[in-house]
Amino acid sequence: MNANAESLKKLDPQQPEIVGRPFSQKIFDAATKLGLTPLQARLVAMRLTDADFEDDNMTEMLEKIVFPKLKYLQHPHELKNAEQAAKHIADAIESDGQIVLATDYDTDGVTSAWVATRALVDYFQVEPERITHILGERRSGYGITDDVVDRILAIDKKIDLVISADQGSSDEARIQRLAQHGISVCVTDHHQIPADGTPKSAICTVNPQQEGCEYDKTVAGCFVIFLVMGQTRKELIDRGILPASSPSLKDLVMNVALGTVADSVSLKGVNNRAVVQAGLAMMNELKHPSWQAMHALNDNNQQPFTAEYLGFQVATRINAASRVSDVTTAFHFLNAEDFHQAQQMLDQLEIDNLNRREQQETMLLQAKQTADALYYPGKFTMVIKMQGNAGIQGIIASRIGEQYGLPTIAMTDLEDGFLAGSGRGIISNIDLREAFQWMSDQDNDLFESMGGHKGAAGCMIPIEKFDVFSDLFEQAIRHQLDHEVPIFQIETDGQLDPYQLTPSLLEELNVLEPYGRDWAKPLFYGDFWIQSCRTVGQTQTHLAFNLKASDGRPISAIFFNALDSNDEAVPYHTGQEVRCVYQPALNRYMGSTSLQLRLVHAEVI
Structure with a gap:
């Protein structure tokens, strides 16, 4: 299971297990022959398996994957x-x-x-x-x-x-x-x-x-x-x-x-x-009005647009239109004929996105209370029933699923006799669409509609079928996992030496873009000493750290959404040693550029 760098938190009740991704020496050797650095070759060998290749074309196929081209x-x-x-x-x-x-x-x-x-x-x-x-x-x-x-x-x-x-x-x-x-x-x-x-x-x-x-x-x-x-x-x-x-x-x-x-x-x-x-x-050529407008709104810290930028900055705004307002706004934004029109549409998408965030926080609090009441050791799934905007339930399913390390379905009452649901598999070897099909085979009247794929799926069910749905979903996932309780794992690319923690590290990692599902953005772990820790941000739920590496060099770090609310006590203190799971990033401030660690998990050791 891979961690979501934007929302994974220090988990309770289930502490995640930090594990290394599987490694193929054969792929490492082939990647090295392509001219990749040892770190780059290591990352490739942790994202591909020997089964991804036929023996006679590994080098050719590897080149197509590492250096992608339309041809x-x-x-x-x-x-x-x-x-x-x-x-x-x-x-x-x-x-x-x-x-x-x-x-x-x-x-x-x-x-x-x-x-x-x-x-x-x-x-x-x-x-x-x-x-x-x-x-x-x-x-x-x-x-x-x-x-x-x-x-x-x-x-x-x-x-x-x-x-x-x-x-x-x-x-x-x-x-x-x-x-x-x-x-x-x-x-x-x-x-x-x-x-x-x-x-x-x-x-x-x-x-x-x-x-x-x-x-x-x-x-x-x-x-x-x-x-x-x-x-x-x-x-x-x-x-x-x-x-x-x-x-x-x-x-x-x-x-x-x-x-x-x-x-x-x-x-x-x-x-x-x-x-x-x-x-x-x-x-990145910025020839189209929609991308000119996005660049004016958020220039990605003066860096080129990346796949991560598309996922977290662009798609969230486009999806917000259908979640809280009118999806045609997003369509008109992409089809804008000039910068002014694109900016007008993007302004509305920004309003929709802020509205979505407000509704999300209210619904997330409701969902967390429900999840706390439902959870028990040995549980395989979460099925949450809520009141609120059906367009936000997919986000809720992701957040609750990541907190508990369980496949999760978030459902909202459509107030017409039906519940709409969005599911997230969370665990890498779970197939939600297959689970839905099995559930449908057990009860032909369970689904009004269903669709999706392995990791994410949606459905609509009669409201009176909620308990049956919850029970069948638990059974379906139990069968898929052969009755072994899921273990929430954070897969990492291992450790880096302190001397590698410089801005040039990003140049080395960027060669392997684009990152995304199954080609995860590099995620490392390491042990550091806390020099200071403070809450930051408008919500005061993010944590900014000054850390010290094993060789004594100072390292800055940021942990987004580390706290559930601004009145929650900070669980970290100066002088503690912490094991951090992080993604390297660049931090630009007052004309200078430095490396910053974006934490997705931190535990005191």
């Missing part, structure tokens, strides 16, 4: 039904009716809508008036819901095609409703396929998870629609609608990178690393 992308011909989808989309383009884009409400869904829109309008010359956007709403639940269907059926124009993105694979019943009205649906998605297969009423389903598809299973929804639109370009060229010299869609990877990082898909594979690396390079 290494897997060919879209391997994406099952992509060419079929392209033909349907090309037919719709040649017609004169509406093309409806039905996408999810999170960042992956919003960027999917952006990719499809920009491809249709900017590259395929479709009139904007022919495109109708139906972005889902969190309060109605994930997927092509009945509300989404009602909105599509309310369109008072001929509809040539509905294209779903980042959703649809689990929505046969709603797609069937549309088909009964003569409306064709082409599904593009990346979530797991339900037990009864792809939706039979869809004219086409493009999803790497489906049987017989050889494409990378880890790509995000925005990546799938990007590939489909690339195939559509080829189809339009073949038909003579576009000239052979028509530009490629390469520039659209800019926001494919954002959606990929935001959806927490694996960044270990060739495809995701390539699009994120290329997308970040485009963002």
Whole structure:
């Protein structure tokens, strides 16, 4: 299990175990031959396993992973039904009716809508008036819901095609409703396929998870629609609608990178690393109004945008729109035509994000009280029922899950007879989507809807089924863990020598960007003496340390969210020796740059 550097706290009741990541000497040797430093090679050998390679191509594949490039992308011909989808989309383009884009409400869904829109309008010359956007709403639940269907059926124009993105694979019943009205649906998605297969009423389903598809299973929804639109370009060229010299869609990877990082898909594979690396390079050119506005708001401490910046600074604001306000604000922000418009949209996203934080704190307090009452040694899961904004429950599930080291579902009362839930797996070998499927097999009436993937999943259940849901979830996770109580572990990359703790360390680590899920940002541990400790920040819940390393050199450190509230006693004191788990970072102040440790855990030894 990997720690979340923004929110992992000194845990009670379950103290985490600090462990080293598995290490492959074979990969270390191969990485060294690529010219990596011993530290860089060590980090690579702790993020990959021998099973990730075929013996005869380790060096070649390792180079593609460590030094990602778009030319290494897997060919879209391997994406099952992509060419079929392209033909349907090309037919719709040649017609004169509406093309409806039905996408999810999170960042992956919003960027999917952006990719499809920009491809249709900017590259395929479709009139904007022919495109109708139906972005889902969190309060109605994930997927092509009945509300989404009602909105599509309310369109008072001929509809040539509905294209779903980042959703649809689990929505046969709603797609069937549309088909009964003569409306064709082409599904593009990346979530797991339900037990009864792809939706039979869809004219086409493009999803790497489906049987017989050889494409990378880890790509995000925005990546799938990007590939489909690339195939559509080829189809339009073949038909003579576009000239052979028509530009490629390469520039659209800019926001494919954002959606990929935001959806927490694996960044270990060739495809995701390539699009994120290329997308970040485009963002950092600051040519697009949305990225100019983000840079004006937060310039990332005068450093280039990174995957971590996308996850914590950009995606949080985009997701805030659907959590507390109107998701179309986020869509308009990405599609802004000039800096002024982008800034206006971003100002609203900032307001939404502040609102989200306020609601989150209230709901988190409620959830912690519930979790404290539910927890007992030997428990496998947490299922929390709350009142409040359903859009925030995913964040609550993460925070509670990290505190207790358990797979967690946070549910909110929709006040219409249903509970909406968001789950986080927390433990690396847990598969939430598989757990939901098993639970559904035990009780056919348990779920009104469900979707998601291994590490994060969502659902809607009848409120009277809450106790049954809680019991079945506990059973499902017990089965997956073979009845062995989960142990909360923080995986680290080992220790650093004190002489390595200088600003140049960051230059060495940055070579292996982008970091993210399965390619974790380097996390080290070490023992230090506390020289001083004080509360800082507006909430006075962060701790600033002056530490002393084993060779006597001073080191500054910051521990965000170390305290639950500003009236909690600080558990650390001058003179104590502490074992810290940390990420190295740069601290710029008054024109000088120094190394700062960002603590994610600290225990007195």
